[in-house]
Amino acid sequence: AIIQPGGSKGDEEAIAAANQYTTDTGGRTVIYLESGTYDVAVETVGANGIDGWPLSVTGDVVLSGASTGDTVVLAHAFDGSRAARAIEVDGGSLVLNDLALVGDGHGEGGIASNGDLYVIDSTVSNFTQSSDNTQYLGGKSYVSDGDPSRGGAIYSSGNLIVEDSLFENNRAAVGGAVYVDSGDASFVDTSFVGNSVYDLYATRYQETKTIFDALDLGAGNGAAIYNNSAGYVSLVDSLVTGSYVVDDLADLY
Numbered sequence: 638a639i640i641q642p643g644g645s646k647g648d649e650e651a652i653a654a655a656n657q658y659t660t661d662t663g664g665r666t667v668i669y670l671e672s673g674t675y676d677v678a679v680e681t682v683g684a685n686g687i688d689g690w691p692l693s694v695t696g697d698v699v700l701s702g703a704s705t706g707d708t709v710v711l712a713h714a715f716d717g718s719r720a721a722r723a724i725e726v727d728g729g730s731l732v733l734n735d736l737a738l739v740g741d742g743h744g745e746g747g748i749a750s751n752g753d754l755y756v757i758d759s760t761v762s763n764f765t766q767s768s769d770n771t772q773y774l775g776g777k778s779y780v781s782d783g784d785p786s787r788g789g790a791i792y793s794s795g796n797l798i799v800e801d802s803l804f805e806n807n808r809a810a811v812g813g814a815v816y817v818d819s820g821d822a823s824f825v826d827t828s829f830v831g832n833s834v835y836d837l838y839a840t841r842y843q844e845t846k847t848i849f850d851a852l853d854l855g856a857g858n859g860a861a862i863y864n865n866s867a868g869y870v871s872l873v874d875s876l877v878t879g880s881y882v883v884d885d886l887a888d889l890y
Contacts, residue, residue, distance in 0.1 A: 638666060642673030652677070652692060652700075659696035659729075667699040670736060672707040679712050679723050694726045694752070702736030705760045705803070713741040723764075726750035726795070733759045740764035740807075747790040747807070754791070755798045761790040761814075762805040787863070788816030789832065797822040804861070805830045812863030812890075813880070821868040824875050829861035829888070831879040859890035 638655035642648055652668060652675070659666040679690045690712065702708025712723035723738065723746070724731065730753035737760040740747060746766035748754065766786040789807035791797065797817065804814040804827070813832035815822070860880035864870045872889075880888045 639669045639671065641671050642675050648675040648677050653690065656692055656694060656698055659698050665697040667701060670700065670702045670708045670710070672703045674709045674711055677710060677712050679714055691722055692724045694724065694731045695729045697730045699732040699734060700736065701734040704735050705737045705758065708736040710736060710738050712738065722746045722749040724748045726752040726754055728752050731755070732757065735759065737762065746788070746792070749792045750797070751794045753796045754793060756802045758801045760803040760805065762803070762807065764789045764807045766809040786810045788812045789814055791815045792818065793822060794818040794820060796820045799824045799827050801826045803828045803830065804832060807832045808835065810835060811859060813860040815862045817862065817864045817866045817868070817870055819866045819868060822870045824871065825873045826875065828876040829880070832860050833880060834858065834860050859888070861888045863890045
């Protein structure tokens with residue numbers, strides 16, 4: 638499938654329709670995005686993404702652009718509220734090749750994958766992942782159930798291979814750019830620039846939702862990568878720079 642930006646169906650629907658074809662036929666689909674900016678509205682948490690985004694990948698899909706400077710997929714929340722992840726790989730495989738996937742920085746997160754995810758010659762930037770119960774007060778992040786957000790750009794519980802790519806300005810409580818929950822992950826010739834984790838506080842609420850007590854959980858770890866997996870995580874010829882961590886915690890954890 639060859640898609641141009643600004644088509645009659647809308648960018649998110651055109652890409653989603655090509656992806657749905659893969660699911661229906663059980664085959665492998667290459668979706669080629671010609672040069673331009675694709676403006677995709679991501680539905681709020683709980684939406685099924687069938688006619689739009691989040692893009693739910695259950696088959697084998699290649700999403701390929703012209704280059705990271707020429708093909709930009711700009712993902713933003715549909716109605717301004719906290720959206721679901723822009724792309725969800727559910728048991729299938731996804732290859733991102735020669736494109737930039739860019740968030741609006743307002744808590745939707747980039748990619749969640751429990752399948753096979755390949756990021757090749759691509760950029761994933763400006764994603765912030767918030768937990769369902771996160772509130773921001775006085776410059777601090779509070780979560781009512783003590784469950785921090787994980788993986789601003791990518792949350793992986795499958796297998797992850799990244800080559801010749803860039804993660805920039807992504808943010809979460811734990812694993813600012815990438816959180817590896819299970820499976821193996823490999824990074825070759827990849828740069829992590831300006832990714833961050835933030836202070837996290839667990840809170841209890843009255844029925845009025847007014848905070849009356851807060852427990853400081855400290856800062857998250859792994860501004861670039863957090864490995865929660867028993868699997869193998871490797872970095873070869875890669876760069877980590879400009880990360881923001883609190884209290885000298887680790888870029889890589």
